[in-house]
Amino acid sequence: xxxxxxxxxxxxxxxxxxxxxxxxxxxxxxxxxxxxxxxxxxxxxxxxxxxxxxxxxxxxxxxxxxxxxxxxxxxxxxxxxxxxxxxxxxxxxxxxxxxxxxxxxxxxxxxxxxxxxxxxxxxxxxxxxxxxxxxxxxxxxxxxxxxxxxxxxxxxxxxxxxxxxxxxxxxxxxxxxxxxxxxxxxxxxxxxxxxxxxxxxxxxxxxxxxxxxxxxxxxxxxxxxxxxxxxxxxxxxxxxxxxxxxxxxxxxxxxxxxxxxxxxxxxxxxxxxxxxxxxxxxxxxxxxxxxxxxxxxxxxxxxxxxxxxxxxxxxxxxxxxxxxxxxxxxxxxxxxxxxxxxxxxxxxxxxxxxxxxxxxxxxxxxxxxxxxxxxxxxxxxxxxxxxxxxxxxxxxxxxxxxxxxxxxxxxxxxxxxxxxxxxxxxxxxxxxxxxxxxxxxxxxxxxxxxxxxxxxxxxxxxxxxxxxxxxxxxxxxxxxxxxxxxxxxxxxxxxxxxxxxxxxxxxxxxxxxxxxxxxxxxxxxxxxxxxxxxxxxxxxxxxxxxxxxxxxxxxxxxxxxxxxxxx
Numbered sequence: 001x002x003x004x005x006x007x008x009x010x011x012x013x014x015x016x017x018x019x020x021x022x023x024x025x026x027x028x029x030x031x032x033x034x035x036x037x038x039x040x041x042x043x044x045x046x047x048x049x050x051x052x053x054x055x056x057x058x059x060x061x062x063x064x065x066x067x068x069x070x071x072x073x074x075x076x077x078x079x080x081x082x083x084x085x086x087x088x089x090x091x092x093x094x095x096x097x098x099x100x101x102x103x104x105x106x107x108x109x110x111x112x113x114x115x116x117x118x119x120x121x122x123x124x125x126x127x128x129x130x131x132x133x134x135x136x137x138x139x140x141x142x143x144x145x146x147x148x149x150x151x152x153x154x155x156x157x158x159x160x161x162x163x164x165x166x167x168x169x170x171x172x173x174x175x176x177x178x179x180x181x182x183x184x185x186x187x188x189x190x191x192x193x194x195x196x197x198x199x200x201x202x203x204x205x206x207x208x209x210x211x212x213x214x215x216x217x218x219x220x221x222x223x224x225x226x227x228x229x230x231x232x233x234x235x236x237x238x239x240x241x242x243x244x245x246x247x248x249x250x251x252x253x254x255x256x257x258x259x260x261x262x263x264x265x266x267x268x269x270x271x272x273x274x275x276x277x278x279x280x281x282x283x284x285x286x287x288x289x290x291x292x293x294x295x296x297x298x299x300x301x302x303x304x305x306x307x308x309x310x311x312x313x314x315x316x317x318x319x320x321x322x323x324x325x326x327x328x329x330x331x332x333x334x335x336x337x338x339x340x341x342x343x344x345x346x347x348x349x350x351x352x353x354x355x356x357x358x359x360x361x362x363x364x365x366x367x368x369x370x371x372x373x374x375x376x377x378x379x380x381x382x383x384x385x386x387x388x389x390x391x392x393x394x395x396x397x398x399x400x401x402x403x404x405x406x407x408x409x410x411x412x413x414x415x416x417x418x419x420x421x422x423x424x425x426x427x428x429x430x431x432x433x434x435x436x437x438x439x440x441x442x443x444x445x446x447x448x449x450x451x452x453x454x455x456x457x458x459x460x461x462x463x464x465x466x467x468x469x470x471x472x473x474x475x476x477x478x479x480x481x482x483x484x485x486x487x488x489x490x491x492x493x494x495x496x497x498x499x500x501x502x503x504x505x506x507x508x509x510x511x512x513x514x515x516x517x518x519x520x521x522x523x524x525x526x527x528x529x530x531x532x533x534x535x536x537x538x539x540x541x542x543x544x545x546x547x548x549x550x551x552x553x554x555x556x557x558x559x560x561x562x563x564x565x566x567x
Contacts, residue, residue, distance in 0.1 A: 007117050007294075008116070008119060008121075008288065008290040008291060009116070009117075009290070009291050009294050010073070010288055010291050011070065011071045011072060011073065011291060011295060011329075012072065012073055012074060012075045012288070012291070012328070012329050013069065013070050013071070013328070013329040013330070013333075016075060016328035016329055016330065017328075017330075020328070020330070024327065024328060024330075025330065027325035027326065027327060027331075028325070028326055028327065028328055028330040028331035028334060029331075029334055030324055030325055031320075031321050031322075031324040031325045031326030031331040031334075031335075032321075032326065032330070032331040032332070032333070032334025032335045032337070032338060033334065033335075033338055034201075034203075034320060034321075034324045035078055035317055035320050035321045035324070035326070035331065035332075035335040035338075036334070036335040036336070036337070036338025036339050036342070037203060037206055037338065038203040038205070038206065038316075038317060038320050039061055039065070039078070039080055039314075039317055039335060039339060040058075040206060040339065040342055041203075041205040041206050041209050041358070041361055042080075042081075042205065042314075042316075042317070042361070042365070043057040043058050043060065043061035043080055043081055043339065044057050044058065044230070044350065044353070044358065045057070045205075045358045045361045045362050045365070046081040046082065046083060046085070046086060046309075046362075047060070047081060047309065048230070048355075048358060049083075049086045049090070049143065049146055049147070049358075049362055050081070050085065050086050050089040050090055050093070050309055051089065051090045051093040051094070052089075052093070052098070052307075052309060053234050053237070054230055054234065054237060054350060055237050055238055055343075055347075056307055056308060056309060057081055057309070058339060058342075058343050059241065059242065059303075059306055059307060059308050059343075060080060060081045060303055060308035060309050060310075060311060061080035061081060061336070061339050062241075062336050062339045062340050062343060063299070063302060063303050063306055063308060063336075064079050064080055064081070064299045064300070064302075064303050064308060064311030065078060065079045065080045065311075065332060065335060065336040065339065066332075066333055066336035066337075067079070067295065067298055067299035067302060067311075068080075068272075068295055068296060068299050068311060068313065068332065069329040069330075069331075069332025069333045069335075069336070070295075070329060070332075070333060071291075071294070071295035071298050071299070072291065072292050072295035072296065072313075072329065073121075073276075073287050073288030073289065073290065073291030073292035073293075073294075073295060074272075074275075074276040074279060074280075074285075074287040074288075074292050074313070074318075075279075075283070075285050075287075075327060075328055075329060076279050076283060076285070076318055076321050076322050076326050076327060076328075076329075076331065076332075077272065077275060077276055077279065077287075077292070077313045077318055077329075077332065078313065078314055078317035078318045078320075078321050078331075078332050078335060079272070079296070079299060079311050079312060079313055079314065079332070080311060080314055080317065081309050081310070081311065082271060082312055082314045083139065083140075083143055083362070083365045083366070083369055084136070084139055084267055084271050084312070084369075085264065085267065085268075085309065085310045085312070086139070086142075086143050086146070087139055087142045087143070087396075087400070087401050088260065088263055088264060088267065088310075088400070088401045088402065089101060089309050089310065090146070090161065091161060091260075091400055091401075091402075092104055092257075092260050094161050096256070096257065096260075098307070099247055099248075100253075100256075100257055100260075101304075101309065102247050102304035102305075102307070103247055103249060103253055103254075103257050103261075103304070104257045104260045104261045104264060105261075105264060105300050105303065105304045105308070105309065105310050106247070106300070106301055106304045107254065107257060107258065107261035107265075108261040108262070108264035108265040108268065108297075108300050108310060109265075109296075109297045109298065109299070109300030109301035109302075109304075110297065110301065111261060111262060111265035111297070112265050112268060112269060112293050112294070112296050112297030112300060113293070113294050113297030113298065113301070114297075115265070115269060115293045115297070116289075116290040116291065116292070116293030116294035116295075116297060117290075117294065119290055120290075120293075121269075121273065121288075121289025121290040121291075121292065121293050122289050124266075124269045124270055124273050124289070124293075127270060127408075127409070127412050128385070128388065128411075128412050128415060129378075130378055130381075130385045130386070130388045130389040130392070131388055131389075131392050131408040131409075131411065131412055132270060132274070133371055133374055133375060133378060133389055134388065134389040134390070134391070134392030134393040134396065134404075134408065135392050135393070135395075135396045135401065135404045135405060135408060136369055136370075136371060137369070137370050137371055137372075137375060137393050137396075138392065138393045138394075138395070138396025138397045138401075138404060139369060139396060139401065140366040140367070140369035140370040140371075141163075141366070141370070141397055142163065142396065142397060143362055143365065143366040143369070144362075144363055144366040144367075145163060145166055145167065146159075146166075146362075147359040147362045147363050147366075148170050149170070150181075150185075150228075150355040150356055150358070150359040151181075151182070151185040151356055151359035151360065151363065152174075152177045152178070152181065152182050152185070153177060153178025153179075153180070153181025153182060153185075153227075153228070153356065154170065154173050154174070154176050154177065154178075155176060155178070156169060156170075156173060163397050163398055164398065180224070180225060180226070180227060181227050181228070181354075181356045182356070184212060184216065184227050184354050184356040184357065185356035185357070185359055185360050186360075187212060187215075188208045188209075188212045188354075188356065188357040188360035188361070189208075189360040189363060189364065191204065191207055191208040191211060191212070192204040192205055192207075192208045192360060192361065192364045193364070195207050195208070200323075201323070201324070203320075204364070205361045205364070208357060208360065208361070209353055209357055209358075209361070212354060212357045213349075213352050213353050213354065213357065216229075216352070216354050217352055227354045227355075227356060228354065228355045228356075229351060229352055229353060229354050229355065230350055230351050230352070230353050230355065230358075231351030231352065232355075233355060234351075236351065237347045237348075237350060237351060238347075239343065239344055239345075239347045241306070241343075242306050242307050244305040244306060245305060245306075245307070246305065247304070259402050259406070260402055262402075262405075262406075263401055263402040263405050263406075264300075264310050265297075265300075266405055266409070267312070267401070267405065268296055268300065268310060268311070268312035269293055269296070271312045271313060271314075271315070272292060272293075272296050272312045272313030273287075273289055273292065273293075273313075274315065275312075275313035275314065275315040275318050276289070276292055276313060276318075278315060278318070278319070279318050279319070279322060282319070282322050283322060283327065292313075296311065296312060296313070299311045316368070317335075321335070375389065384415065388408075388411050388415065391407070391408075391411065392404055392407070392408045392411070395407055395408070420460065420461060420463070423460060424458070424459060424460025424461065425458075425459040425460065426456060426457070426458055426459070427456070427457045427459070428454065428455070428456055428457075429449065429454075429455040429456075429457065433446070433447045433449055433455060433548065433552065447548070447549065447552045448556075449552060449555070449556070450555065450556040450559040450560070451559070452482055452483035452484065452559045452562070453482060453483065453484045453485075453486065453552070453555040453556065453559060454482040454484070454485050454486070455486040455488055455548075455552075456485065456486070456487050456488065457488040457490075457491070458487065458488070458489055458491065458492050459491040460491065460492070460493075461492065461493055461494050461495070461496075462489070462492045462494070462495040462496070462499035462503075462526075463494070463495070463496040463498065463499055481513065481515065482515060483514075483515065483516065483555075483558060483559050483562055484515065484516045484517075484518060484555040484558050484559060485506075485510055485515055485516070485517050485518070486518045486519075486520055486548075486551050486552065486555055487503075487517065487518070487519050487520065488520045488521055488548055488551070489519060489520065489521050489522050489523075489526060490520070490521030490523075490548070491521075492522075492523070492526055493523070493525070493526075494525060494526065494529075495526050495529050495530070500529060500530070500533045500535065503530075503535060504533070504535060504538065507535070507538050507539050508538070516543070516555070516558050517539050517543065518539075518543045518544075518545060518551045518554055518555055519539060519543065519544045519545070519551075520545045520546075520547065520548045520550070520551035521545075521546065521547065521548060521551075522544055522546075527544070530544075542554075
């Protein structure tokens with residue numbers, strides 16, 4: 001990772017077009033059409049569940065999907081609205097309105113671009129798996145709970161957004177279940193489940209929407225048969241791409257929406273890079289993580305000007321693209337064109353889709369997101385992983401995704417530091433030292449260490465947690481005041497500001513009582529840090545040795561010289 005290196009922005013589309021031919025276009029065309037058809041019901045359902053209109057969901061899939069494919073770093077990534085954003089988008093709209101959502105999405109896009117510009121694409125992948133599983137499962141349960149009203153036809157108009165009050169309202173009104181709506185929902189769910197068993201290439205959600213919508217339209221004249229449709233709830237849907245519009249930015253708004261924007265950015269980064277990693281495993285290609293984040297960021301900067309919601313890579317649609325032959329970003333662009341054509345010429349038919357059918361689509365999405373088999377496997381892991389998973393899951397469900405991601409990332413950092421500290425060893429030597437100990441060398445050279453010389457070997461990074469641990473160990477191990485302290489640093493890959501500070505205190509306090517400090521085996525990177533921090537001048541250039549043999553020889557000489565002076 002190089003934060004100061006050149007911007008790593010190389011969209012896969014440009015390299016794919018260099019050797020493009022008719023055969024590849026045919027494969028991409030078929031895949032793009034199939035993915036566009038599969039994405040249609042999902043874009044509509046995710047838009048409605050997020051608290052916006054179906055039109056907004058489609059606009060997001062068209063513009064965002066096009067930009068992710070054209071500017072991203074993955075050859076087969078399909079972008080658009082996803083289930084992971086439903087909870088955060090719904091909460092932002094409830095609190096700050098559509099204007100607030102536009103600003104938060106725009107800011108999230110800027111954060112994603114910065115993550116890519118500063119080469120942080122690979123870092124996102126290191127977020128512990130239990131955290132990702134925990135909030136993904138939490139999102140799945142939350143999505144499921146938002147669909148109960150439409151699936152059972154309860155007719156509630158002001159459903160609480162919080163998880164526990166929401167279920168309290170459902171339980172109080174469960175006697176109001178509409179059996180016709182429930183029947184439509186159950187039939188839709190059954191079709192979605194059964195369709196892949198007939199053929200995995202058939203999009204179950206789309207088949208359910210077509211069959212159930214046609215059946216409901218034919219039965220609408222039957223007395224007592226009425227099921228709420230998209231048209232009933234949203235009215236006539238527009239068929240024109242909205243004109244770009246701006247929004248007002250000020251520091252007060254930025255401060256209020258920054259946590260939400262950060263959540264959108266991190267969630268989008270995790271989901272898109274997870275999707276691209278899965279895709280790379282299937283296709284054998286290699287995603288440029290930094291370019292992918294920049295492409296995702298540019299998409300999220302653009303869609304708010306057209307009223308869209310956040311965009312990220314979608315695993316299910318990406319896998320559909322791969323299984324149908326898509327191998328270049330052209331397939332993703334064709335998928336966006338297919339959605340545009342449907343938007344322009346088929347929106348009147350969308351009005352007829354029952355809300356219960358869309359609820360069934362999202363219930364199936366939530367089931368697929370839940371990852372219950374993965375959770376079952378993680379429960380057999382160490383208790384720390386299980387605790388992190390449960391805490392992240394409960395925070396996502398009971399509170400909100402912003403808190404869950406912030407605390408989840410904090411837990412990730414704490415776990416990382418804990419594991420590094422556990423793996424970093426500090427050894428104390430006196431009297432004798434085997435130079436080859438801890439290495440693969442077969443020739444052992446044992447050095448005699450004079451009385452009055454203490455050797456401390458740090459095996460691992462010398463950062464703030466280890467610096468404190470080293471300081472405590474050094475104080476507890478001193479039986480008598482030594483004449484020379486040797487710090488063997490051959491296995492220290494880096495040192496941070498706290499490590500430098502503690503080292504400076506150690507050197508100054510040692511010198512104040514007449515103790516010499518010698519540094520041994522300092523690598524080039526650590527040496528540069530010590531030089532810039534003036535540690536080299538403080539300890540003396542001659543007291544920094546490139547090998548422990550020289551350091552011990554110097555220390556023994558210092559002890560001998562001290563003894564002769566005392567005589």
